[in-house]
Amino acid sequence: MLDFKDGSLQKKSVLRNKSFLILLVTGGVMALGNKIYELALPLILYDLTKSSVIMSTMRGIEFLPNLFLAMFIGVLVDRSHKKTWSLVSILMQVVVLLVLYVSLEMGYSSAPLFYIAGFLLMTFGYAYSNARVAMVKQSLPGEMLTSANVSYNFAVTLIGILGPALSGLLLILPNMHVALLLTAIAFMLAWITLTGVKTEETHVKDSGKDFWRELHEGWRELRSNRLLSTITVVVIFLNSSAGMIDATLIFYAKDSLKLTNAQLGLVLSAAGIGGLAGSMLIGLLRRYYKVGQIISWTVLGLGLTSVIFYFSHTIWMLFGGLLLYGVFETINTVSIWTFRQESTPHDLIGRVSGITGSLFKLGLPFAIMASGWIVKLASPQLVFLIAFGINMLIFGGCMMSSLNRKRI
Numbered sequence: 001m002l003d004f005k006d007g008s009l010q011k012k013s014v015l016r017n018k019s020f021l022i023l024l025v026t027g028g029v030m031a032l033g034n035k036i037y038e039l040a041l042p043l044i045l046y047d048l049t050k051s052s053v054i055m056s057t058m059r060g061i062e063f064l065p066n067l068f069l070a071m072f073i074g075v076l077v078d079r080s081h082k083k084t085w086s087l088v089s090i091l092m093q094v095v096v097l098l099v100l101y102v103s104l105e106m107g108y109s110s111a112p113l114f115y116i117a118g119f120l121l122m123t124f125g126y127a128y129s130n131a132r133v134a135m136v137k138q139s140l141p142g143e144m145l146t147s148a149n150v151s152y153n154f155a156v157t158l159i160g161i162l163g164p165a166l167s168g169l170l171l172i173l174p175n176m177h178v179a180l181l182l183t184a185i186a187f188m189l190a191w192i193t194l195t196g197v198k199t200e201e202t203h204v205k206d207s208g209k210d211f212w213r214e215l216h217e218g219w220r221e222l223r224s225n226r227l228l229s230t231i232t233v234v235v236i237f238l239n240s241s242a243g244m245i246d247a248t249l250i251f252y253a254k255d256s257l258k259l260t261n262a263q264l265g266l267v268l269s270a271a272g273i274g275g276l277a278g279s280m281l282i283g284l285l286r287r288y289y290k291v292g293q294i295i296s297w298t299v300l301g302l303g304l305t306s307v308i309f310y311f312s313h314t315i316w317m318l319f320g321g322l323l324l325y326g327v328f329e330t331i332n333t334v335s336i337w338t339f340r341q342e343s344t345p346h347d348l349i350g351r352v353s354g355i356t357g358s359l360f361k362l363g364l365p366f367a368i369m370a371s372g373w374i375v376k377l378a379s380p381q382l383v384f385l386i387a388f389g390i391n392m393l394i395f396g397g398c399m400m401s402s403l404n405r406k407r408i
Helices: 002-015 018-049 052-062 064-068 070-078 082-105 111-139 142-172 178-194 208-224 226-256 261-288 291-310 315-343 346-360 364-377 380-400
Strands: none
Touching: 018 052, 018 082, 018 111, 018 178, 018 226, 052 064, 052 111, 052 226, 052 364, 064 111, 064 346, 064 364, 070 111, 082 111, 082 178, 208 226, 208 346, 226 261, 226 291, 226 315, 226 346, 226 364, 226 380, 261 291, 261 315, 291 315, 291 380, 364 380
């Protein structure tokens, strides 16, 4: 009775904490805004250029900050005033969105402008999310952090799952670049909300040498965890395959199937619906199957959805493929996150998560850009076939690896 009551009281007290609620609301708005502009930018480029190469290049550039700058941003955040850093990061995203919106309103639509804007938006977005983690810790006493993280992660994960469905509604807008203005307004509201948070800032005076030593400890932990190392290699190739599909689907739907924006919004909502269904199936699957088995078989499922995309000549076939894609992708992703959490020591989880997070995206920008050239020189269907082949190779590797020989 004591544990239950304490747990309930702790959860209630977290949700009643003003600073945490501010961070929760701000984080939810930012997560949704990110989903919106990540969809809007390549779609606006398609309407302007009808070029698969430019669209895929836009998607690839958006992943570069996380791949190359995440480590250095983390160091700067540790040595900065977290609230000020977060406010500046959000404000810079608002400025970038408004500059891009005004430029489009005035008829200036240079592709390099989009590339620069996408790179800056993702850079400042990562800078904010990194500082947010520290702000949550500073806003609450230590005994409330677990409950706070559970509440925050649930809210953001739910938004992430529903993101394609929610952002798809914006495709009904007569001018797609209005989505950029709406996102800027939402971010500005998040900035205003965040000004009310109160944190006890602490200044860390670690030297650069200490940072590199701690980073090395994270690498050493990853290398010693053979199963997590195997999963990391799997995800590098799996993300590359997924990136090729994601970058091609919008172009395929608009250029080959001739879908309207409203129809495309309906189709993209299928991934969100599938993701929600997948999130509800994870608990059941974990009761009967090992994590390694779930990861392996969802890789196969993702590969088979590529075949559905290849044969999708109608809106409803594409809808069905994306529905299944959302189910398999969510189950696979959450299973990987779960294993990483379960198998990594508490004091190393941040460093291991950061390292694996960067490695996960190692091949993504290049795979996305390659898909654009494949579409230009051949066809979108060839991208789907290549993605299917990659997934089948990954599945074969999973079945022969320690993922299916160990009890995980």
